[in-house]
Amino acid sequence: MATVKFYGNETVPLEMHKVRIVQKLSLPPVERRLEKITEAGNNTFLLKNDDVFLDMLTDSGVNAMSDRQQAAMLVADDSYAGSATYTRLEDKLRDIFGMHYFLPTHQGRACEHILAKVFVSPGKVVPMNYHFTTTKAHITLQGGSVEELVTDAGLEVVSVNPFKGNMDIAKLRAVIGQHGAGNIAFVRMESGTNLIGGQPFSLANLAEVSNVCKEHGVPLVLDASLLADNLYFNKTREDHCKAMSIREITRRTADLCDIIYFSARKLGCARGGGICIRDRALFEKMRPLVPLYEGFLTYGGMSVREMEALTVGLEETMDEEMINQGPMFIGYMVEQLQERGVPVITPAGGLGCHIDAKRFVDHIPQSQYPAGALASALYIASGIRGMERGTLSEQREPDGSEIFANMELVRLALPRRVFTLSQVKYAVDRIAWLYDNRHLIGGLTFVEEPEVLRFFYGLLEPVSDWQNKLVAKFREDFGDSL
């Protein structure tokens, strides 16, 4: 994106790329959308992509690749061991992060599996700014526990704090004091903190965390899956970073950490993942698990084509005009929605735009899944698929009672360089219409509720005939438009 001044004074994020491969989309009429979401049990995970107009479910594995990435995939060196492709990837990671050792994996959660197996055992604690679903699952599976130490600002839905992903340093010291440094498996910082709205941490905060870790001899692990967004926010929101290049900020970030792992489904716009390690002893502890769970040490479950695309994607991540596309589109969407009074998480983060369902449909009790109901209503109104991030995504207590989530969010992910500005405008328009008709939206109730990960497979139905009324109002307002 370029910050180009428009004669008309409007602020518009301007694409610095052109689109040369396209995929046709279809927008089914509203009656069919109602049918499809009913078939999917009001669960957007169960919709078929053919029935979705704009897929804003996730940014994972669906970012657009560049022409250079595609070209690199054609010159991949296919060999089980010692492939030249692998060497190119390893060299690129050394160049960017300055860490000597690398272990490849098939995706981000595989890194978490290996880290948890090596560092976590019953009674061990992992302090972190905030958890990610798979991270927490791997740590607890090994008998460890997670301490979330994000600053209080991180959980405020409406805020002007530019770094809501920061860790509270006093809380970190207290947790280490309480458990003893020997019981801390490692400290984990997540860039572009996923579950609280893609919110970044500042480089200054990371430096403080790093100091505390060094003082106590505890390793600092960075989850760099959403690093690209975090780097952009460091550069644009943090004074001492303004004069630094993205490459310099990246190296400064890496220098503060002992281990960096990432999902290449996000970082590098490819697929796969890996762990970069500074210290030989730590590398040797983790290395045996890679051939066991992932694949041989020079591919770790990734295809050579993915590794070539990743190598080029990592280099492209050092380009500010590339990594700013996501945050600038999200910033635009958040600003447009705010102008129309729609409650969203502020400030805008990376990853996607997050609608605050607690305020949007404040008449729906948490026991009727307001964020799930809103995601269903949004699909009916627009053909857009978002993701529920609220009570539905929680699991019941052993006694069957609900755990009500802190936040009820509908996340609209903006995969990087995939959508156009008119598609974003369409999304804003339909969300605004839905907001004006929010009183028509009702709750949901389970028809089939799996015990584990119910948000993936669960089937729900509306508590009344509110969806038919919504369709009728749509026809009234939009005539025979799609």
Ligand SMILES: *Cc1c(COP(=O)(O)O)cnc(C)c1O
């Ligand atoms: C997606 C993600 C992961 C897991 O990566 P996968 O490639 O999906 O396994 C871990 N951490 C964060 C912050 C993520 O966003």
